[in-house]
Amino acid sequence: MTKPLNIGLIGYGFMGRTHSNAYRQAPQFFECDVKPVLKACCARNEESIKAFAENWGYESYETDWRKLIARDDIDAVDICTPNNLHKEIAIAAAEAGKMILCEKPLAMDVAEGEEMCAAVEKAGVPNTVWYNYRRVPAVTLAKKLIDEGRLGRVFHYRANFLQDWTISEDLPQGGAALWRLDAKAAGSGVTGDLLAHCIDTALWLNGGIADVNAMTETFIKERVHQETGEKQAVTIDDACTFMCHFSNGSLGQFESTRYARGHKALYTWEINGENASIRWDLHDLHRLEYFDHNDESQVRGWRSVHVTDGDQPYMDHWWVPGLQIGYEHTFIHQVADFLQSISDAKPCSPTFRDALETQKVCDAVLKSADEKVWIGI
Numbered sequence: 138m139t140k141p142l143n144i145g146l147i148g149y150g151f152m153g154r155t156h157s158n159a160y161r162q163a164p165q166f167f168e169c170d171v172k173p174v175l176k177a178c179c180a181r182n183e184e185s186i187k188a189f190a191e192n193w194g195y196e197s198y199e200t201d202w203r204k205l206i207a208r209d210d211i212d213a214v215d216i217c218t219p220n221n222l223h224k225e226i227a228i229a230a231a232e233a234g235k236m237i238l239c240e241k242p243l244a245m246d247v248a249e250g251e252e253m254c255a256a257v258e259k260a261g262v263p264n265t266v267w268y269n270y271r272r273v274p275a276v277t278l279a280k281k282l283i284d285e286g287r288l289g290r291v292f293h294y295r296a297n298f299l300q301d302w303t304i305s306e307d308l309p310q311g312g313a314a315l316w317r318l319d320a321k322a323a324g325s326g327v328t329g330d331l332l333a334h335c336i337d338t339a340l341w342l343n344g345g346i347a348d349v350n351a352m353t354e355t356f357i358k359e360r361v362h363q364e365t366g367e368k369q370a371v372t373i374d375d376a377c378t379f380m381c382h383f384s385n386g387s388l389g390q391f392e393s394t395r396y397a398r399g400h401k402a403l404y405t406w407e408i409n410g411e412n413a414s415i416r417w418d419l420h421d422l423h424r425l426e427y428f429d430h431n432d433e434s435q436v437r438g439w440r441s442v443h444v445t446d447g448d449q450p451y452m453d454h455w456w457v458p459g460l461q462i463g464y465e466h467t468f469i470h471q472v473a474d475f476l477q478s479i480s481d482a483k484p485c486s487p488t489f490r491d492a493l494e495t496q497k498v499c500d501a502v503l504k505s506a507d508e509k510v511w512i513g514i
């Protein structure tokens with residue numbers, strides 16, 4: 138017998154769409170005792186949210202997230218709003234006893250994140266944060282290979298997340314679709330938006346970060362604010378580079394920018410160990426590059442593993458070996474894992490508490506750039 142899980146989704150933008158798709162697909166491809174029901178979605182504009190509800194098959198809609206949380210027929214609240222709303226919604230949802238799936242970054246800063254962790258832990262409600270790149274099959278496979286000890290001692294971890302969409306001086310900041318450029322809505326620029334993904338993956342694959350030394354730059358100093366029409370100072374970081382020491386003794390190097398002309402979403406990471414190296418590239422997300430020094434020397438070299446076989450993570454739920462899946466599947470996998478975690482009464486990582494570790498690194502990075510010193514985590 139399957140048990141329904143009534144979803145209340147807040148925010149119908151980019152992530153509202155990926156999550157809605159995931160709730161619909163997960164039970165089709167994964168055997169789940171718990172089945173999501175698209176009960177209600179919410180945003181402020183009635184016409185738009187009504188159209189969204191009809192398009193995705195939500196049974197109802199709300200225009201005030203407080204009303205959605207107050208409803209007895211909602212079991213889980215999914216937060217897909219800009220970052221400055223995560224804390225208020227999550228705490229209200231926890232106090233109402235709802236399960237919570239929250240978009241990343243967890244919060245605007247560590248102080249907010251601590252309050253959110255305290256709220257979900259006090260309420261004892263299941264919670265997870267959508268650091269979805271953990272659930273790219275190639276990345277999950279990397280985690281398995283690392284946990285098997287195949288890399289040996291790790292020396293280096295390097296990651297990049299490069300985009301180019303804010304180079305024009307004419308691009309406004311703030312408001313719909315451009316809230317990422319407004320620190321009041323986003324908390325920070327590329328650090329919370331892009332590096333947070335790199336940091337979450339790094340902490341998962343390579344363990345804790347001990348200290349960081351960062352630099353940030355804001356290339357365009359003033360932009361018109363979309364909501365006021367006024368030219369205002371830009372206070373987000375347009376680019377951020379940092380180096381760090383991991384607790385396992387390896388050295389880390391991270392770079393993120395929205396000013397790398399030609400790059401749209403180039404998220405890459407590489408790990409170099411004493412026995413093997415491993416690397417991954419979001420533009421080719423179904424491949425894992427792997428170099429094993431133990432291979433016979435005549436044929437030793439980087440191999441490109443096409444992660445589509447049934448014995449590779451998640452792939453037995455999809456098509457046949459050789460046929461790849463894509464970006465949207467990372468969200469489907471997270472929903473499937475969340476549903477399974479409810480059946481098993483176990484946490485679904487990354488939990489709020491796990492995501493707080495990423496928030497701590499983000500805060501330290503921004504502080505280091507500001508004070509031009511090394512900051513311990």
Ligand SMILES: NC(=O)c1ccc[n+]([C@@H]2O[C@H](COP(=O)([O-])OP(=O)(O)OC[C@H]3O[C@@H](n4cnc5c(N)ncnc54)[C@H](O)[C@@H]3O)[C@@H](O)[C@H]2O)c1
Nearest residue numbers: 148149150151152180181217218219220240241242267314
């Ligand atoms: N996991 C990922 O890879 C990933 C990718 C993109 C965004 N995100 C995160 O997802 C969140 C949303 O980002 P997005 O790209 O979907 O943004 P978006 O601008 O596309 O959508 C934001 C939505 O929030 C709604 N909203 C704003 N204020 C609201 C309010 N007071 N009440 C109800 N709804 C409100 C807007 O109407 C809009 O539908 C952010 O926290 C972002 O960092 C994560």
